[in-house]
Amino acid sequence: AVKIHTKDIFHLRLVSVLSKLDQKLSVCSKLCFAIGGVPNQVAGSATAFFLQIYLLDVAQINPFQASMVLFIGKAWGAVTDPVVGFFITKSRWTKIGRLMPWMVGCTPFVVVSYFYLWFVPPFTNGRFIWYLGFYCLYQTLITCFHVPYSALTMFLSTDQKERDSATAYRMTLEVLGTLVGAAIQGQIVAGAHTLKHCPQHNNNTTVTTKYQTKHNKELYMIAAGVIGGVFLICTVVMFLGVKEREDPYISKTEKQIPFHKGFFLVMRHGPYLTLTTAFLFISVAIQLVQSNFVLFCTYAVDLRDHFQNIVLTILVSAVVSIPLWQWFLERFGKKTAAFCGITWMMPFTMMLVFIPNLVVAYVVAVSSGLSVAASLLLPWSMLPDVVDDFRLANPHCKGYEAIFYSFYVFFTKFAAGISLGVSTLCLEFAGYDTGACRQPAQVAYTLKLLIGAAPVAFIVTGLLILLLYPISEDVRLRNKLCLEELR
Numbered sequence: 001a002v003k004i005h006t007k008d009i010f011h012l013r014l015v016s017v018l019s020k021l022d023q024k025l026s027v028c029s030k031l032c033f034a035i036g037g038v039p040n041q042v043a044g045s046a047t048a049f050f051l052q053i054y055l056l057d058v059a060q061i062n063p064f065q066a067s068m069v070l071f072i073g074k075a076w077g078a079v080t081d082p083v084v085g086f087f088i089t090k091s092r093w094t095k096i097g098r099l100m101p102w103m104v105g106c107t108p109f110v111v112v113s114y115f116y117l118w119f120v121p122p123f124t125n126g127r128f129i130w131y132l133g134f135y136c137l138y139q140t141l142i143t144c145f146h147v148p149y150s151a152l153t154m155f156l157s158t159d160q161k162e163r164d165s166a167t168a169y170r171m172t173l174e175v176l177g178t179l180v181g182a183a184i185q186g187q188i189v190a191g192a193h194t195l196k197h198c199p200q201h202n203n204n205t206t207v208t209t210k211y212q213t214k215h216n217k218e219l220y221m222i223a224a225g226v227i228g229g230v231f232l233i234c235t236v237v238m239f240l241g242v243k244e245r246e247d248p249y250i251s252k253t254e255k256q257i258p259f260h261k262g263f264f265l266v267m268r269h270g271p272y273l274t275l276t277t278a279f280l281f282i283s284v285a286i287q288l289v290q291s292n293f294v295l296f297c298t299y300a301v302d303l304r305d306h307f308q309n310i311v312l313t314i315l316v317s318a319v320v321s322i323p324l325w326q327w328f329l330e331r332f333g334k335k336t337a338a339f340c341g342i343t344w345m346m347p348f349t350m351m352l353v354f355i356p357n358l359v360v361a362y363v364v365a366v367s368s369g370l371s372v373a374a375s376l377l378l379p380w381s382m383l384p385d386v387v388d389d390f391r392l393a394n395p396h397c398k399g400y401e402a403i404f405y406s407f408y409v410f411f412t413k414f415a416a417g418i419s420l421g422v423s424t425l426c427l428e429f430a431g432y433d434t435g436a437c438r439q440p441a442q443v444a445y446t447l448k449l450l451i452g453a454a455p456v457a458f459i460v461t462g463l464l465i466l467l468l469y470p471i472s473e474d475v476r477l478r479n480k481l482c483l484e485e486l487r
Contacts, residue, residue: 317369
């Protein structure tokens with residue numbers, strides 16, 4: 001009897017070891033997963049930094065129309081997130097997984113809609129409808145890609161360390177993708193926003209303006225084509241290199257509870273609400289800086305010939321600092337990392353507003369990159385911990401991971417849409433002159449507020465809410481042990 005008992009123990013230990021080995025992810029798998037997130041960031045970076053100035057100065061729609069395009073497009077994108085999340089929860093398992101068909105299927109359509117977003121139609125009166133339609137279409141399609149991609153984190157491995165490691169790979173390459181997007185867009189279209197293309201004499205104003213407009217259109221279309229190609233290549237790499245796993249925690253024969261009940265359970269989960277609300281305010285701050293930065297450099301501080309290099313410096317700093325923040329969160333905890341990383345941005349942003357010279361701009365760029373990296377890495381690293389906590393509290397809920405990710409994106413997109421719409425309207429009230437080489441002093445003052453005071457206020461609010469986040473490192477460890485017992 002003792003001998004049999006010993007064999008059983010050995011067998012159980014062997015099964016446990018093999019199970020843990022099965023959950024290990026190779027470096028190749030992590031890289032392919034991370035590469036899948038690159039195209040969304042490449043396109044997102046280009047739109048975040050350049051879409052506003054493109055609509056105003058190249059497409060030449062008025063600030064009110066531009067604000068409506070940005071707000072309605074973002075709001076529509078926010079609404080589609082939970083809708084896509086709902087349909088994902090109803091998706092059946094296929095030979096390539098439950099989430100992968102969404103990402104692969106929508107990619108060609110994303111590329112087409114993105115290209116036409118940067119195309120100036122030959123007519124003038126209907127341009128507002130054109131850009132509103134294609135921006136909403138693009139937001140819908142990119143949601144069909146991003147929501148399942150985000151939720152895929154939970155189906156790479158059940159091991160928290162492996163998921164955190166995959167998230168670190170993902171964030172490093174996503175910030176690199178943001179860098180690539182800004183580099184492609186910035187370097188190609190930089191010539192469209194320099195003073196050397198502005199008319200200097202009244203007698204040749206018409207000729208110069210027409211040439212400039214045609215030249216600028218071509219530059220933006222070239223950039224859109226290059227980014228579309230990056231999107232296709234990265235999606236193919238992810239598809240070939242990533243294996244999606246089924247949910248290991250609940251029996252396949254167990255009946256799912258209705259979506260609306262799962263939704264209300266998620267919305268009542270305290271850690272999720274706290275985390276989402278905190279990063280909602282923080283992401284709005286980052287979005288304000290991103291969307292207004294090129295305008296700020298062009299019209300408020302006379303750095304129009306350097307903005308593309310300053311943007312690249314911010315993003316290079318963010319890429320380099322991702323491994324630093326990954327080490328920091330493992331050593332000191334995720335909540336501490338969030339406070340240290342995001343607080344760092346506030347004094348340096350204000351410094352650029354009050355001391356607007358080139359040297360200070362590069363110092364601010366390096367320091368801001370650290371905070372951008374933290375703001376990108378931490379929420380996506382903390383969301384899986386919230387999902388694990390929810391699984392323990394609601395062990396009979398299956399397949400609702402997409403709700404967590406889709407509604408997180410919903411809230412942050414909707415808030416960002418409101419902030420973008422309001423900020424563009426502020427420029428209209430300040431007297432923004434569409435297509436002009438120089439803007440009134442009131443516009444410069446408004447841009448300084450949008451870059452300095454407003455983001456600081458949002459960041460402080462977000463960090464105060466984050467103080468209430470209850471999942472400490474001890475709680476994470478407890479949840480991990482409990483989930484291992486369930487599995």
